[in-house]
Amino acid sequence: MSSALPSPILEVPAAPEALLAEAGGLKDARAEEVLAWVEARFGARAALASSFGVEDMVLIDLAKKHAPSLRxxxxxxxxxxxxxxxxxxVVRNRYGVTVETFFPERARVEALESTQGYFSFRRSLEARKECCAIxxxxxxxxxxxxxxxxxxxxxxxxxxxxxxxxxxxxxRDHGGLLKLNPLAAWSQREVWAYIKENAVPYNSLHDRGYPxxxxxxxxxxxxxxxDERAGRWWWESREHSECGLHPVR
Structure with a gap:
């Protein structure tokens, strides 16, 4: 790990800004360095949010090597x-990973579909955001x-x-949690090069034109x-192509 990276400590600073400052040396760090720091700093208290797209598969493979405690x-x-x-x-069997699964609240889904049908999200941006919120x-x-x-x-x-x-x-939407995006600077070509060079499994839909x-x-x-996300909510303007998990500021 480069000398520019922050030293790992065991207790989370009380102030979110202090935590952000502590991780400031990761700004230009390689993905492997980010994961190694996360392992030392948080261990099993850190987690990867995975939709099992190609980027997430790169991170799962890297975490096996550099952050084995990552959930x-x-x-x-x-x-x-x-x-x-x-x-x-495939991920569970190959990497020995327990995938923690979170479902939407049953009552809210039942109410949404009972009152608005099964494709309400196509009616308007507001209706789509309601579905994503639930x-x-x-x-x-x-x-x-x-x-x-x-x-x-x-x-x-x-x-x-x-x-x-x-x-x-x-x-800040989740209480000042540290959010790390180790592949922020990676190109699509770099992602796929890693997948191929390391024989990482990936979603077969990628081979059918789904980036x-x-x-x-x-x-x-x-x-x-x-663009890569043109296939998501394609009936909307491109500046709206987020579900709310990653708010656009």
Missing amino acids: VFTLDTGRLPPETYELMD RKVEPLNRALAGRGAWLTGLRREQSVTRTAVEVVELD SIGCAPCTRAVKPYE
Whole structure:
């Protein structure tokens, strides 16, 4: 680990800003260095939020080598493609990882579908955000409760809504948690090079033109000239292509 990185300590600073300052040396660190620091600093109190896209698979593989205590959780919206579930099982068997699964609250999903139907999210931006809030945002709040930090596979190159993503961020929406995006500066080419060089398993939908994979009704394959997240909520403007898990400031 480079000398510019912060030294690991065992107690979380009381003030979120102090935690952010402590991790400041990670700004330009390699993904391996970020994960090694997370292991030393948080151990099992840190978790990777995984939708099992290609970036998350890179991080799961790197964590096996550099942050073996890192927990992995996923948000099962109830509408994921079967290929995603198949990959989850591959991950469990290959890496020996327990995938902590968080579902939306049953009563809220039942009320949504009973009163608004099964495709309400296509009616308006507000209706789509309501669906995402029920199926993703609320479960994420429970998934992050009690954590010291969380990691994501966000990259700046993915879309216009992610160009300002930093390797280290302060997640004020969840009480000042440290949020780390180790692949923020990676290109799509670099991600796939790692996958191929390390024989990392990945979602078979990627081979069918799906660079970004979410809920089945809200995801499609993209055209060669489209950006990586053009297949997510494609009926909306590109600046809206987030579900609320990663608010655009």
